[in-house]
Amino acid sequence: xxxxxxxxxxxxxxxxxxxxxxxxxxxxxxxxxxxxxxxxxxxxxxxxxxxxxxxxxxxxxxxxxxxxxxxxxxxxxxxxxxxxxxxxxxxxxxxxxxxxxxxxxxxxxxxxxxxxxxxxxxxxxxxxxxxxxxxxxxxxxxxxxxxxxxxxxxxxxxxxxxxxxxxxxxxxxxxxxxxxxxxxxxxxxxxxxxxxxxxxxxxxxxxxxxxxxxxxxxxxxxxxxxx
Amino acid sequence: xxxxxxxxxxxxxxxxxxxxxxxxxxxxxxxxxxxxxxxxxxxxxxxxxxxxxxxxxxxxxxxxxxxxxxxxxxxxxxxxxxxxxxxxxxxxxxxxxxxxxxxxxxxxxxxxxxxxxxxxxxxxxxxxxxxxxxxxxxxxxxxxxxxxxxxxxxxxxxxxxxxxxxxxxxxxxxxxxxxxxxxxxxxxxxxxxxxxxxxxxxxxxxxxxxxxxxxxxxxxxxxxxxxxxxxxxxxxxxxxxxxxxxxxxxxxxxxxxxxxxxx
Numbered sequence: 147x148x149x150x151x152x153x154x155x156x157x158x159x160x161x162x163x164x165x166x167x168x169x170x171x172x173x174x175x176x177x178x179x180x181x182x183x184x185x186x187x188x189x190x191x192x193x194x195x196x197x198x199x200x201x202x203x204x205x206x207x208x209x210x211x212x213x214x215x216x217x218x219x220x221x222x223x224x225x226x227x228x229x230x231x232x233x234x235x236x237x238x239x240x241x242x243x244x245x246x247x248x249x250x251x252x253x254x255x256x257x258x259x260x261x262x263x264x265x266x267x268x269x270x271x272x273x274x275x276x277x278x279x280x281x282x283x284x285x286x287x288x289x290x291x292x293x294x295x296x297x298x299x300x301x302x303x304x305x306x307x308x309x310x311x312x313x314x315x316x317x318x319x320x321x322x323x324x325x326x327x328x329x330x331x332x333x334x335x336x337x338x339x340x341x342x343x344x345x346x347x348x349x350x351x352x353x354x355x356x357x358x359x360x361x362x363x364x365x366x367x368x369x370x371x372x373x
Numbered sequence: 374x375x376x377x378x379x380x381x382x383x384x385x386x387x388x389x390x391x392x393x394x395x396x397x398x399x400x401x402x403x404x405x406x407x408x409x410x411x412x413x414x415x416x417x418x419x420x421x422x423x424x425x426x427x428x429x430x431x432x433x434x435x436x437x438x439x440x441x442x443x444x445x446x447x448x449x450x451x452x453x454x455x456x457x458x459x460x461x462x463x464x465x466x467x468x469x470x471x472x473x474x475x476x477x478x479x480x481x482x483x484x485x486x487x488x489x490x491x492x493x494x495x496x497x498x499x500x501x502x503x504x505x506x507x508x509x510x511x512x513x514x515x516x517x518x519x520x521x522x523x524x525x526x527x528x529x530x531x532x533x534x535x536x537x538x539x540x541x542x543x544x545x546x547x548x549x550x551x552x553x554x555x556x557x558x559x560x561x562x563x564x565x566x567x568x569x570x571x572x573x574x575x576x577x578x579x580x581x582x583x584x585x586x587x588x589x590x591x592x593x594x595x596x597x598x599x600x601x602x603x604x605x606x607x608x609x610x611x612x613x614x615x616x617x618x619x620x621x622x623x624x625x626x627x628x629x630x631x632x633x634x635x636x
Contacts, residue, residue, distance in 0.1 A: 171404070171534070173505075176506065176526070178513075179527060182519055182523050195519045199587055205619075207618045209503070211494050211499075213415065243630065249622065266410065280445030281441070285422050296408075324633040332625075339605025345576040345580075352569035358571070359573040362577020370581045370585045
């Protein structure tokens with residue numbers, strides 16, 4: 147894998163990593179969108195959407211509440227989407243490895259976000275006199291510096307994760323022994339379990355929400371059976 | 374040579390609307406309000422960054438002590454939901470341009486943090502975002518194409534997102550220091566409950582449909598998968614607070630991948 151192959155993936159990871167918190171928080175960084183965009187970059191948008199849907203189920207659990215620490219899904223979904231889209235025939239284990247690589251990246255991504263926030267605090271402390279004086283240049287430059295650093299963080303994270311994990315995924319697929327359908331069922335069962343737990347966490351305090359959930363579940367199962 | 378006051382430095386009267394150019398500049402900057410978010414002053418620098426175009430309208434403009442004092446005041450510690458911070462930006466801009474006393478502005482600023490954080494979290498992060506996400510997953514499960522699924526999510530979510538930011542700025546500017554009354558808006562008070570119910574419905578519809586499409590043709594394993602999901606969800610609810618679900622799924626998938634490769 148050379149630099150020119152890596153560059154578009156890294157840039158996409160940078161843009162989508164930036165969207166998570168810094169700019170513009172339009173949720174283009176949600177796995178459903180980010181993995182699809184990565185798949186489209188490889189020429190396999192539909193594959194990206196498929197793995198994006200699995201990742202979205204897991205991401206429902208980690209919503210960006212306040213100052214809490216949460217995994218960074220933008221760059222991670224680009225890595226997962228690109229790895230899955232590399233295998234358009236979806237061989238056994240392809241989705242498993244793509245989701246696994248995305249989860250590993252999202253873990254590291256969350257850590258890099260904490261480090262960036264600490265770095266932003268150091269920069270703000272270094273410019274304390276300018277902030278206290280209401281210096282326009284200081285305030286604007288701190289904001290632009292933070293966003294630039296976030297973009298660079300996302301791009302570097304994506305490049306490193308993709309460069310390291312794509313070969314690991316290829317090697318694992320070469321040695322994969324479990325049936326394709328069973329492998330995919332394991333991914334889906336895991337992702338949907340997280341989504342189910344997340345839904346309970348989010349909605350259990352809302353009056354009547356459980357009845358809405360069960361009504362929806364009946365409708366969903368019915369639609370699944372008749373499709 | 375006598376200095377001519379620039380048009381941008383003309384003070385805005387109590388009843389005037391914020392000039393369109395200034396309003397657009399603030400709205401664009403609001404999208405980057407968390408650009409330098411940090412653990413010391415949180416959104417503080419972002420609030421100053423967003424208000425700067427409005428503060429240029431203070432008498433005398435950019436190079437006056439009043440401008441620098443106001444910018445310094447507005448760039449201190451602040452915490453709120455990033456979308457609803459637009460309410461604070463509008464209200465504080467109004468207060469600064471109306472020449473309210475500094476200590477009153479600072480007290481008001483402190484009082485705004487809590488409500489704008491909790492209302493925004495419940496309305497957006499625990500309501501609108503999961504709803505849009507789950508509704509898109511339901512469309513995906515129903516077999517919609519890539520463009521429809523992604524397009525629906527982005528359009529639906531951002532109608533709420535951008536609408537909230539624009540409403541917040543306008544409301545804050547219109548009410549100034551009396552903006553607390555506007556926070557009693559029915560959408561903010563009852564919206565989280567209503568959206569929560571619809572999102573719970575969408576969860577029920579989306580999960581079986583999405584898993585059906587991801588598994589693909591030949592669904593003879595689907596009954597077992599559904600039982601596993603019910604048990605898995607219960608486990609995740611039980612271990613809540615000890616380990617997060619995404620970390621647990623990382624462990625499960627890593628163990629399964631190892632088993633698949635080395636057996």
